[in-house]
Amino acid sequence: MASSSSAAPQAEAFPDGTTDYVPLRKKTYDIRKPHITEQPITLQNWYQHINWLNTLFILVIPAVGLISSYWVPMHVKTGIFAVAYYFFAGLGITAGYHRLWAHSSYKAALPLKIFLAAGGSAAVEGSARWWSSLHRSHHRYTDTEKDPYSVRKGLLYSHIGWMVMKQNPRRIGRTDITDLNDDAVVVWQHRNYLMSVVTMGLVVPTLVCGLGWGDFLGGFVYGGILRIFFIQQATFCVNSLAHWLGDQPFDDRNSPRDHVITALVTLGEGYHNFHHEFPSDFRNAIKWWQYDPTKWFIWTMKQVGLAYNLKTFPGNEIEKGRLQQFQKKLDQKRATLDWGIPLENLPVVSWDDFVEEAKTNGKPWIAIAGVIHDVGKFIADHPGGKALITSAIGKDATAVFNGGVYSHSNAAHNLLSTMRVGVLRGGCEVEIWKRAQAENKDVATVTDSSGKRIVRAGNQVTKVSQPVASADAA
Ligand SMILES: [Zn+2]
Numbered sequence: 001m002a003s004s005s006s007a008a009p010q011a012e013a014f015p016d017g018t019t020d021y022v023p024l025r026k027k028t029y030d031i032r033k034p035h036i037t038e039q040p041i042t043l044q045n046w047y048q049h050i051n052w053l054n055t056l057f058i059l060v061i062p063a064v065g066l067i068s069s070y071w072v073p074m075h076v077k078t079g080i081f082a083v084a085y086y087f088f089a090g091l092g093i094t095a096g097y098h099r100l101w102a103h104s105s106y107k108a109a110l111p112l113k114i115f116l117a118a119g120g121s122a123a124v125e126g127s128a129r130w131w132s133s134l135h136r137s138h139h140r141y142t143d144t145e146k147d148p149y150s151v152r153k154g155l156l157y158s159h160i161g162w163m164v165m166k167q168n169p170r171r172i173g174r175t176d177i178t179d180l181n182d183d184a185v186v187v188w189q190h191r192n193y194l195m196s197v198v199t200m201g202l203v204v205p206t207l208v209c210g211l212g213w214g215d216f217l218g219g220f221v222y223g224g225i226l227r228i229f230f231i232q233q234a235t236f237c238v239n240s241l242a243h244w245l246g247d248q249p250f251d252d253r254n255s256p257r258d259h260v261i262t263a264l265v266t267l268g269e270g271y272h273n274f275h276h277e278f279p280s281d282f283r284n285a286i287k288w289w290q291y292d293p294t295k296w297f298i299w300t301m302k303q304v305g306l307a308y309n310l311k312t313f314p315g316n317e318i319e320k321g322r323l324q325q326f327q328k329k330l331d332q333k334r335a336t337l338d339w340g341i342p343l344e345n346l347p348v349v350s351w352d353d354f355v356e357e358a359k360t361n362g363k364p365w366i367a368i369a370g371v372i373h374d375v376g377k378f379i380a381d382h383p384g385g386k387a388l389i390t391s392a393i394g395k396d397a398t399a400v401f402n403g404g405v406y407s408h409s410n411a412a413h414n415l416l417s418t419m420r421v422g423v424l425r426g427g428c429e430v431e432i433w434k435r436a437q438a439e440n441k442d443v444a445t446v447t448d449s450s451g452k453r454i455v456r457a458g459n460q461v462t463k464v465s466q467p468v469a470s471a472d473a474a
């Protein structure tokens with residue numbers, strides 16, 4: 001399609017292989033000149049800060065459409081057509097601009113590319129080249145100053161503000177779009193963008209409804225203007241709502257989130273946490289019951305031979321990511337709970353001192369598996385009664401606690417750990433473990449991401465599987 005003379009201009013490449021974005025239409029544009037955004041907004045210059053072309057397309061024209069719908073009756077056939085055309089334009093953005101051109105998550109045959117570029121034009125969201133370049137910056141620099149529509153600047157900014165206000169192209173992170181400059185459909189659509197938008201966005205719906213069933217005005221207002229408004233607002237939600245509402249099953253360091261409401265609004269782009277983690281996957285939703293019509297559309301195109309090389313991430317890698325994030329959440333939750341003073345932070349007490357403190361000084365101390373516990377506040381609450389617990393004070397109750405008298409529950413072992421105040425010198429495993437910790441030797445314990453010991457059910461230090469005979473002396 002494109003001859004070599006009409007190939008897109010390539011900007012000077014940076015060492016990392018990226019280039020500055022070079023618009024194809026404005027030949028006079030010079031990236032080195034000062035940009036209006038470098039001046040503060042004042043009463044004299046505010047209008048220069050507004051991107052009037054975008055404002056016309058996304059605010060003024062929709063407003064005119066909304067007002068005029070008051071006088072224009074809605075024909076049933078026009079209504080049905082407008083909904084169908086809405087999906088055509090939506091798929092142009094999601095299956096075309098986003099998953100095909102911005103992320104190369106599959107390859108498309110020429111007829112499908114033309115269909116998607118036409119749909120994208122009908123959505124009136126800029127050219128595929130411009131849209132994909134910004135979207136690659138958004139993925140590369142998510143939530144940073146270089147993110148063209150960072151949600152950190154506010155929900156409204158990420159939704160629409162970044163288009164209404166002029167942006168300094170130098171602020172936006174660089175990306176590599178050489179592949180798009182080699183795509184004849186992308187370059188043609190970019191060069192002929194205004195004509196494409198007017199034709200696909202307004203002329204085609206007007207003519208279809210007018211020549212089809214005589215509703216020229218309805219086709220223009222409902223099939224054109226208002227349908228454009230709804231598809232714009234829906235896809236803008238990917239930048240705003242999908243970075244604000246929902247869960248983060250794969251990574252919580254950045255803002256992208258998964259939510260079914262966003263998916264319903266955006267033809268399946270709502271599983272955005274997954275998407276930012278696995279952007280080259282042609283799917284956004286991986287479960288069959290999740291709403292991702294864009295994925296189903298691409299899959300169908302594959303069945304009819306128009307799409308190929310559909311990329312997916314291996315399920316094993318996806319589940320690893322999910323598990324690691326789950327583990328991170330577990331660690332965060334674990335850190336909020338009281339697991340008792342870590343053994344290595346407890347003082348070492350000799351057996352004689354332990355007995356002395358309990359018998360002579362009246363400390364309510366009980367030793368279990370080499371760990372000394374202060375049960376003073378618990379005596380009155382002991383489910384087994386006062387007598388059994390007080391009889392163990394000043395003694396080694398390892399065996400009675402572990403089945404000698406009653407095999408205590410997992411919860412009892414957990415609760416006991418919050419009462420510990422010392423470890424016995426020569427307290428067998430506990431002291432060996434403690435000494436090894438101090439000497440930084442390899443110890444067979446599992447720690448979480450913050451280095452804290454993970455205590456599993458039935459694995460508490462006080463849990464002794466084969467109770468030792470109750471010993472009074474060590
Ligand atoms: Zn995003």
Ligand SMILES: [Zn+2]
Binds near residue numbers: 098103135139275279
């Ligand atoms: Zn993306």
